[in-house]
Amino acid sequence: MNSAITNENPAPSVGSHKVSSGIRSMLGDPKKAIMKLALPMMFGMSIQTLYNLVDTFWVSGLGADALAAVGFVFPFFFVIIALSNGLGVGAGSAISRRLGSKDKKGADNVAVHTMILMLLLSAVFTITLFVFAEPIFVLIGAGETTAMATSYGRIIFGGSVLLFFTNVANSILRSEGDTKRAMNAMIFGSVLNIILDPIFIYQFKMGVSGAAWATVLSMGVTAVLMSNWLFFKKDTYLSFDFKDFSFEKEILRDIFKVGIPASVQQASMALMMLVMNVIIIAVSNTDGVAVYTVGWRVATIALAPLIGISTAVVTMTGFSYGEGSYDKVSFSHLYSMKIGLLVETGIALLTFIFAPQIASAFTLSESASHITDDLITFLRIICIFYPTVSLGMLSSSLFQGVGKGFNALIATILRAVIFVPVFAVFFALNLNQGLVGVWWGMVIGNVLGSLFIFVWARLYVGELLKKGVYVDTSHKLPDYEELKV
Numbered sequence: 001m002n003s004a005i006t007n008e009n010p011a012p013s014v015g016s017h018k019v020s021s022g023i024r025s026m027l028g029d030p031k032k033a034i035m036k037l038a039l040p041m042m043f044g045m046s047i048q049t050l051y052n053l054v055d056t057f058w059v060s061g062l063g064a065d066a067l068a069a070v071g072f073v074f075p076f077f078f079v080i081i082a083l084s085n086g087l088g089v090g091a092g093s094a095i096s097r098r099l100g101s102k103d104k105k106g107a108d109n110v111a112v113h114t115m116i117l118m119l120l121l122s123a124v125f126t127i128t129l130f131v132f133a134e135p136i137f138v139l140i141g142a143g144e145t146t147a148m149a150t151s152y153g154r155i156i157f158g159g160s161v162l163l164f165f166t167n168v169a170n171s172i173l174r175s176e177g178d179t180k181r182a183m184n185a186m187i188f189g190s191v192l193n194i195i196l197d198p199i200f201i202y203q204f205k206m207g208v209s210g211a212a213w214a215t216v217l218s219m220g221v222t223a224v225l226m227s228n229w230l231f232f233k234k235d236t237y238l239s240f241d242f243k244d245f246s247f248e249k250e251i252l253r254d255i256f257k258v259g260i261p262a263s264v265q266q267a268s269m270a271l272m273m274l275v276m277n278v279i280i281i282a283v284s285n286t287d288g289v290a291v292y293t294v295g296w297r298v299a300t301i302a303l304a305p306l307i308g309i310s311t312a313v314v315t316m317t318g319f320s321y322g323e324g325s326y327d328k329v330s331f332s333h334l335y336s337m338k339i340g341l342l343v344e345t346g347i348a349l350l351t352f353i354f355a356p357q358i359a360s361a362f363t364l365s366e367s368a369s370h371i372t373d374d375l376i377t378f379l380r381i382i383c384i385f386y387p388t389v390s391l392g393m394l395s396s397s398l399f400q401g402v403g404k405g406f407n408a409l410i411a412t413i414l415r416a417v418i419f420v421p422v423f424a425v426f427f428a429l430n431l432n433q434g435l436v437g438v439w440w441g442m443v444i445g446n447v448l449g450s451l452f453i454f455v456w457a458r459l460y461v462g463e464l465l466k467k468g469v470y471v472d473t474s475h476k477l478p479d480y481e482e483l484k485v
């Protein structure tokens with residue numbers, strides 16, 4: 001295993017490109033590298049998810065119907081997030097593996113391909129969802145909240161190109177180990193959104209549409225910030241050259257073999273939300289959807305640190321796989337999982353203890369106060385599976401990092417599309433537990449799914465360590481070898 005580079009050594013360079021501290025750290029001690037990559041993203045993801053809670057808090061003041069309207073839009077918003085994040089994960093994995101095998105030119109080319117794909121993909125989904133918003137919400141049973149959901153949704157869908165760009169740009173920064181600026185961009189946009197929410201919703205009297213405009217405007221400012229770093233200031237390790245661009249099948253295949261499964265994997269979570277909404281309506285009413293909408297947003301902030309850690313796992317395992325350092329692949333997986341288990345156990349305990357206070361904060365308005373008790377119940381049941389999520393999420397990130405995106409997809413579909421809905425229906429209807437049964441079904445489904453992918457990941461790593469795999473190093477840059485001290 002390569003030793004860490006000391007601070008006394010001058011920063012090496014490849015050609016005219018100065019190697020970033022992120023890349024140097026990935027060449028050294030994996031424990032230090034994981035912490036350096038994970039901590040900024042854990043903090044950044046927590047702040048970004050916090051804005052979702054604050055957004056829900058301000059919307060809750062408009063009543064349970066407003067919460068339900070946002071809840072009907074959220075699965076589609078999540079699909080957009082899934083597609084953009086999936087493309088980013090695919091690109092990040094391909095870039096990290098090329099950097100690990102010392103192919104900077106190839107990594108640059110992947111980054112350019114990713115930006116072009118992002119523009120094409122965002123155009124398709126922005127136009128389609130904007131035009132067909134109302135019939136979609138009618139079809140999925142929004143009922144009396146259809147008009148409100150359409151108003152909110154069309155603004156979000158119209159600005160989705162900004163979300164595509166910021167998520168992809170963030171992934172590119174992370175792939176070269178630049179998690180600090182990725183964190184700064186996430187925090188800046190989230191804090192701006194938090195500030196704009198009450199102004200647009202209440203001061204400008206725009207209601208639920210104001211929340212959407214606050215989100216789009218904050219994404220726009222973040223997009224400008226990232227564009228400056230990547231295309232104008234040009235101080236990133238990766239560089240972009242769009243002259244004489246043409247798609248290369250090999251690069252597309254490498255991005256897609258992780259990106260498509262990652263997109264489908266995250267989109268399956270949106271499908272789970274849609275299915276859960278249908279199940280909840282069957283056993284309850286739109287109040288149940290409101291409880292699920294608020295409660296699941298609380299769960300997302302509880303799990304945000306894991307998302308930050310998972311980005312570090314993708315980058316580190318991809319880089320180590322490209323190096324051929326399979327012991328670092330294994331260590332990165334297990335070490336990150338220990339961190340995740342400790343963090344999520346603490347968060348689960350805090351959630352259980354302070355569930356009444358959390359629920360009360362999101363049901364202050366008179367029209368939403370009647371769901372307070374149901375929300376407390378949801379929070380105290382759902383937090384049980386928080387610690388085990390680290391087993392599944394970080395194992396999935398391992399597969400993505402080494403280019404085995406399909407493995408992660410299979411495990412996620414099994415958990416989100418099969419285990420969770422089936423157990424939710426079983427507990428709610430067959431055991432006559434109603435909404436409480438739905439929540440317990442979510443817990444059981446998530447736990448079983450996480451255990452399944454963890455076992456699969458460790459078996460894969462065991463084979464990797466035992467037999468080794470072929471790594472393409474045909475595009476190595478010779479002068480990059482000086483990085484290894």
